Amino acid sequence: MRHFTDAEVAAALDWPGLIDALREGFRRGADSPPRPHYTVPVPDERDATLLLMPAWSPGRYIGLKTVTVFPDNGTRGLAAVGAHYLLIDARNGRIAASFDGGELTARRTAAASALASTCLSRADAGRLLVVGTGQLAPRLVHAHATVRPIRAVDVWGRDPEKAAALAARLSSAGLPARVAPDLEQAVRSADIVSCATLATEPLIHGDWLAPGTHLDLVGAFTPTMREADDVAVGRARVFVDTREGALSEAGEIVQAVARGVLDPQGIQGDLAGLVRGTAAGRRSADEITLFKSVGCSLEDLVAAELCFERSAHPAS
Template sequence: MLVLNEAETRAALPWNALIESLRVMFRDGCEMPVRHHHDVAVPGEAAATLLLMPAWQPGSYIGVKMVSVFPGNTDRGLPAIHGSYLLSSGKTGQLLAILDGAELTARRTAAASALAADYLAAKDAQRMLMVGAGRLSQNLIEAHASVRPLKEVSIWARDPRKAAATVAEIKIPGVTVSVATDIEAAARDADIISCATLSSEPLIRGDWLKEGAHLDLVGAFKPSMRESDDRAVERATLFVDTREGALSEGGDLVQPLRAGLIKAGDLRADLGELASGRHAGRTQVNEITLFKSVGAALEDLAGAILAFETVRG
């Protein structure tokens, strides 16, 4: 059985190969039950949460991501979230590999956004604004740089020190990375804007988006959370990773949907429809596109299969 730690999981998931693996998985599909959420009592502390996200390809592979969230760990100096991915044979059930769940999640999430950008962002996109400076930000920048000819990337965060720290970590040949101090000015100039925050209030205004811009919304994974305003949704052509997930969990679409500003039918396509060619993606040079993702178990499965087959040869 193969066991990959964080660094080994990262090394086994190079961007170009991972993006193509997601493209194939979204095109061909797999069995993907609804994710499981379970409350777990912790005596004397706040309850923990156990998340189980299964997916499989009949006769090929079976995978499940297991994530635990223990709020009390902050008082113990431990991470609140732990995760592992278990990959098994779809023919025998034999356990084949255990991967670092957090690293797998970070890379497949960024790869899904880059896959969407490959269909939706302008072909000559050179300037990117990254909103948020958490773990996902570096992954998102690197992934987008693998599908578009980026030359300038600016990072905005509520805490400029965190943005500066992330800037210092990113080394992409031919790409200049800097801290953005004025989010509006940076957004108005950006060809691609990617947001990965836990914001409950809009950070990006639709009136800031220039013609031809692509807005990638990765954070705000609960209906109560939001990274863009109503104007952004009204101006943009809307795309999602999965319709069911985005329309039930992503506040950027759920809130305007509930307010009657948009309808479910306004979503032009999901990643499956883009990857299969049923929708062409961007159709006009001046079109503003918006992609909302909340994650899907098939992304984890695609990444785990790639990592296993890469390492095992």
């Protein structure tokens, strides 16, 4: 059985290839049941979360990811999210490969946002604001820059030192990045706003969004979390990675529906509909679009398949 480290996953999953694989994966479809959430108490800290995420494609592969989220790990210098993945041959049940799940999760999440952006952001979107400084933030920047002509990147985080470090890291990679000292002003001037935080109260206010902005919300994965307020949801055409996941887990969506700000039928489409052409993406240069991602096990399966198949059949 082959095991893939995070470094090997990163080397195998280039952004264009992974984005294209996700497009084909959502077009093809797979069995991706709702993921169960379990609350795990942590003494003297916020509760942790355990998630189990299965998916399968008959005759191809079965995948299972375990995820833990420890919100206070940052105080220990550790990542908040931890994950492991098993890829199983769906023809005989044998384990084909295992993966360190951190890079797999981060890359497929960022690639899904970029895939949505190809349908929802303006084709000329050049200024990107990333909100958050965790492991997802640089990957979101690189993924968005793969599909849009990003010329400037603003970085905002609660910790200015972490924001400065991320901006320097992005700049050294060839992406002109700077720290955004004022979040409101950065949002008002952005073409794409991409959020990856553990916020439970809105950071992004809808009144700040300029016409034509695309809002990419990645961080809030439980009904009690949210990164944007009801005004943002109400002003935007709303899209999700999956309807079932968004309506049960996405804080911005669940809370907006509960307060009557959003009718579930008002969700304009999901990723499958966007790539299949059954849901219309951006319709004008001035409309505000919102993509809410909570993660989908189909994305993990596609990423693991791509990594494994590339290792078995390397390009000549």
